[in-house]
Amino acid sequence: MTQPPPPRNGQYMPNGRPRPGAPAAAPGAPSFQSQPRYIDYGNPRAYDTSVRPASGLTAARFAPAQIQRPDQAQPQSAWSTQTRRVQEVAQTAAKAPAVSILVWLALVVLGLLVLLVLGYFFLEFVLTASSSPAWWPVTAFLAGLSLLVIAGIMILADRWDPQPLPLLIIAVFWGAAIAAGVSYVLNTLNGLLVYLATGSEQAAEFAGPVISAPLVEETTKGLGLLLLLLLARRYFNGPMDGLIYGALLGGGFAFTENIIYYTRGLEGAGAAGVLVSFFFRGVLGIFGHAIYTATTGIIVGFVVRKWGSIMGFLVFLPALIPGMLMHAAWNLSATLDVPLLLMYGGQGLLVLLAMVVLGVLIWDESRLTRVRLGDYANQGWLTHEEVDMLATWKGRREGKRWAGQIGAKPVMKRFIRESADLASIRQRLLADGANPKVVATEQNLLQRLTANRQELLAHAR
Structure with missing residues (x-):
């Protein structure tokens, strides 16, 4: 049975489901409590940095890397409302770090x-x-x-x-x-x-x-x-x-x-x-x-x-x-x-x-991207629906197809690319410790993540 064509207002993905972060008024839109919903994405041994080789040379040089939560509780939709801290810096998209x-x-x-x-x-x-x-x-x-x-x-x-x-x-x-x-x-x-x-x-x-x-x-x-x-x-x-x-x-x-x-x-x-x-x-x-x-x-x-x-x-x-x-x-x-x-x-x-x-x-x-973006979703930076979209081949295809229908495919591609970069940065912080330069890169990518989401929302309206 084929899915009906998505409405022109961009509220639905090509598979007929509501797009990630659809406004609460949309049928089937995700809703959140005052705290982000927690999902266990696992921590496979290949990514586990908690056990280090027995050598002083390989001890963490910096304090353990912690994810900073947004200042506000998770809103009804991460697409329709953003936290105060991120709103201040996301009015203009931060520049992506260039090759040195x-x-x-x-x-x-x-x-x-x-x-x-x-x-x-x-x-x-x-x-x-x-x-x-x-x-x-x-x-x-x-x-x-x-x-x-x-x-x-x-x-x-x-x-x-x-x-x-x-x-x-x-x-x-x-x-x-x-x-x-x-x-x-x-x-x-x-x-x-x-x-x-x-x-x-x-x-x-x-x-x-x-x-x-x-x-x-x-x-x-x-x-x-x-x-x-x-x-x-x-x-x-x-x-x-x-x-x-x-x-x-x-x-x-x-x-x-x-x-x-x-x-x-x-x-x-x-x-x-x-x-x-x-x-x-x-x-x-x-x-x-x-x-x-x-x-x-x-x-x-x-x-x-x-x-x-x-x-x-x-x-x-x-x-x-x-x-x-x-x-x-x-x-x-x-x-x-x-x-x-x-x-x-x-x-x-x-x-x-x-x-x-x-x-x-x-x-x-792709599995690493899902696990590490899940860390951010559990802290309120992403919705879990967004993790599914950004960290699976199927989700990426659906996201780009939907974005193409609202004239925002380049924005979605950038959103996908920078989210994968963010996941890699998270793994590096866990392995190397909270190097201030890497933490700054993480914050920059979080700002861009928010700016990309807002730009997609502007196209979807």
Whole structure:
């Protein structure tokens, strides 16, 4: 049985239910007592910050973070009347905190370094290769295709609480410039040292990919995670964020590395060598580096979310180990001439596992939003109907559909985006303690939450 079309006055959602916070005069409107209605949203162990590792270094640096209640009791509808404290500051919407100047500076510097590194490899190709220099852009284009696939998947996966674009670009640039450039130099030096120490070219060829490459490359890529954690802790809030940044770091690294391998294939077998290299590295093995570094990012992100920023830095070295082991196993199989079917079959299983983990983390991110927005609802900042709308995929779709009918879809999108940010800030306050700067960010987002609600109400009238 189909639902009747919603009235034009905007009082009903597309599914026929009253919109969140509908005025009390509307049929079925939610009503509240003098105190907010309490609902237990749970506190899954993955989000529980009450038990900390036994170390003085990880003790809370600030007082426990408490949610400040509105000055008045919860009104009949959070949409029709707001508390005095919030009314005073919400007459003009507070500006959303922007990405810091340091982030933009890092983006510019890393962009220049990408040009420098790629320029070096182009110059090396021109001076040493027998092929036409016109082939180099072809190899760069093929390497870029793989990077676009990885970036596209990450952007699609990051729809619940999207990361700022400058931070995503920084991750790619760090991988393509710093990680790839430093690894190229250190791996070359390590291979030379092994050869000088053993006098064996075979030993150097084994130690390079199996020992040096996993240690050096995973460390240089992983340092990009620490840079992002340092520059933009506000946006590095959990394992999903770590996965996104880690995969893009690995994708950027693979972009530069693939150019090197494609040009070597060109020198060895011409155009056919490029195509074969592209098939094995850019198609069958496209996700290798992305998965290795994403694993590190997941571990760091989980620790940051549960135990705070300091532990995130302390866990960095142990977090590198799984990625290093996977990287070493892959390179070892190639060095020992393991059958291709076995090699890429194992790689396929790894990719399948990574996709499952990605799906779980997408679900986990929405669950965290619901739990933490529930904290604010129980203190009177939100209605529980709003939590359902803001913290579920279905609720978001219905909310945007309803907002579209009253000409306020951009406002609803902003309301959804900033509420997810507020939930992440709440989790950070629980993990790190009530850092005054983070508390100020929380207050700013609460002001914006109220302003967004009032703007939606103005459209609905």
